[in-house]
Amino acid sequence: MTGDVAVVVRGLQKRYGERTAVAGIDLDVARGEVFALLGPNGAGKTTTVEILEGYRTRDAGEVVVLGEDPAHAGRSWRARVGIVLQSVTDLSELTVAETVRHFARYYPRPRDPDEVMATVGLSDSADQRARLLSGGQRRRLDVALGILGRPELLFLDEPTTGFDPAARRIFWLLVESLAGEGTTIVLTTHYLEEAERLADRVGVVAQGRILEVAAPADLGGRKDAQASVSWTAKDGTRQTVVTAAPTRTVTELAAAFDGEVPELSVTRPTLEETYLRMVGEL
Amino acid sequence: MSATPAPAPAPALPGVWSIGLSRAHIELLQFVRDKEAAFFTIILPVLLLVVFGSAFTGDVVPGIRFSQYFLAGMLASGIAYTSFQNLAISIPQERDVGTLKRLRGTPMPPAAYFIGKVGLVLTVYVAQVTTMMAIGVALFGVRLPRNPADWFTFTWVSVLGLVCCTLLGIAFSSVPRSGRGAPALVSPVVLVLQFTSGVFFQYDGLPPWMQQMSALFPLKWLCQGMRSVFLPDSFQRQELAGTWELGRVALVLAAWSLVGLVLAVRGFRWQRRDDG
Known part of the structure; x- marks a missing residue:
């Protein structure tokens, strides 16, 4: 079965002194899947991901990543895993091209450094010192180094924090093309729009536990949730009806108005609303 | 371990030495571009050499100028600067900003990182001693040894000193x-240690407790080894033992190398204390 599974986690626990960061997490990520971990700050996302990456030890539980225990994995395992860390702020005096070409030497089967720079949109900054890059460009350099070794599994820890909306969309296309090539991707993010766009499944983490794992469209019963139908009545006031049968409501409204319903909208709870409700219920 | 059938035999990982040499190359590139590090390691000792060499123009003993004595001490200090001080400062900085953590997440073998550091230390040391000797000769009339045996001593004291202080620098990081x-x-x-080991002041004029304290650390022995190279053998009378004690120099440096090795291997951390 390990051939179809990239990540298996059972009963994972981690404490820092008195504080419990991870209180028993179970998780499966299939090969080729894009999996997003969502959760508030301090929920245990980064701790979990860094245990999967082999950076942190665990207090209890089983972890298998690409068939090995990351706590004891060696160089050949690391060559199959790509890591984009959250909190790296190294200000290198090397240029982008020097950095990418140097890191390519670590891997047995690296991508072409020039291609990688083009892929992440850094070709024009190739001769710029890394220290002088903007925040978004630095993040793209991080991603370039993460994908350089053709990883089977790519970890992205809050990859688009600090991106402007246009840069974020370009980054999403990059992730989609990596996923299209069959790369398994485990991503943490604060942006629900990002999770909805990229992830096959999302896991919501809070207080060190997984609340739910589901496709973004199904999370928290979104698919079956009641819809809100809003319109502006003849006296100018805004009306809202929450219903399980919005089509019937709209049909009735159309009949009542004899045609166009003024400022009609039909909405279902967004992923963000669903997520905030789940996290807020604790 | 895994039941996954490999589609093709995995290509071999690049060798430790080829990655290590590549690391030495980028370490050097970063070093020469980082003005602060270059200043502390190269310019500062040269500046000290010029200032002290100009300020104290007398003789340490009749016929031996202070500048001749001082160059030996500054070359010994150069070993401490380029290896111990350089690594004990730069490695914590690399740890702080996540350079080490990033490297640890790649298939770079840890040994390659240290090969890169050793390459940096060696190159910077050669550049530094060449500069200091040139300035000593040009500005202060220092005489360089003519005897091949002295250059042999210079080489082994330098190499053993660099090994020792590199390991201690990694341990101290x-x-x-x-x-x-x-x-x-x-x-x-x-x-x-420079003040108490006879770099700035003549060692035999220091109070005995200070001599005994600094005799516990490598710098005093590095200075003594360098004096044996740059001062005439008649100066041996000024040494506490009455000889250069080169055997003991080697022994002390080797012992500290061993201590450094054990501490470096056991204590090295790739992540900040609050991170992991």
Whole structure:
């Protein structure tokens, strides 16, 4: 079965002194899947991901990543895993091209450094010192180094924090093309729009536990949730009806108005609303 | 371990030495571009050499100029600067900003990182001693040894000293809590030992307790080894033992190398203390 599974986690626990960061997490990520971990700050996302990456030890539980225990994995395992860390702020005096070409030497089967720079949109900054890059460009350099070794599994820890909306969309296309090539991707993010766009499944983490794992469209019963139908009545006031049968409501409204319903909208709870409700219920 | 059938035999991982040499190359590139590090390691000792050499123009003993004595001490200090001080400051800084963590997440073998550091230390040391000797000869009339045996001593004292101070620098890199605090913690160690080991002042004129204290640390022995190269054998009378004690120099440096190795291997951390 390990051939179809990239990540298996059972009963994972981690404490820092008195504080419990991870209180028993179970998780499966299939090969080729894009999996997003969502959760508030301090929920245990980064701790979990860094245990999967082999950076942190665990207090209890089983972890298998690409068939090995990351706590004891060696160089050949690391060559199959790509890591984009959250909190790296190294200000290198090397240029982008020097950095990418140097890191390519670590891997047995690296991508072409020039291609990688083009892929992440850094070709024009190739001769710029890394220290002088903007925040978004630095993040793209991080991603370039993460994908350089053709990883089977790519970890992205809050990859688009600090991106402007246009840069974020370009980054999403990059992730989609990596996923299209069959790369398994485990991503943490604060942006629900990002999770909805990229992830096959999302896991919501809070207080060190997984609340739910589901496709973004199904999370928290979104698919079956009641819809809100809003319109502006003849006296100018805004009306809202929450219903399980919005089509019937709209049909009735159309009949009542004899045609166009003024400022009609039909909405279902967004992923963000669903997520905030789940996290807020604790 | 895994039941996954490999589609093709995995290509071999690049060798430790080829990655290590590549690391030495980028370490050097970063070093020459980082003005602060270059200043502390190259310019500062040269500046000290010029200032002290100009300020004290007398003889340490009749016929031997202070500048001749001082160059030996500064070359010994150069070993401490390029290896111990350089690594004990730069490694905590690299740890702080996540350079080490990033490297640890790649298939770079840890040994390659240290090969790169050794390459950096060696190159910077050669550049530094060449500069100091050239300035000593040009400005202060220092005489370089003519005897091949002296150059042989110079080489082994340098190599053993660099090995010893590199290992101690790596070991000490785990002490500072942050990269920003590292210079304040490391520089005084070197500076105090320079005063008590006979770099700035003549060793035989120091109070006995200070002589005994500094005899516990490598710098005193490095200075003594360098004096044996740059001062005439008649100066041996000024040494406490009455000889250069080269055997003991080698022994002390080897012992400290061993201590450094054990501490470096056991204590090295790729991540900040609060991170992992």
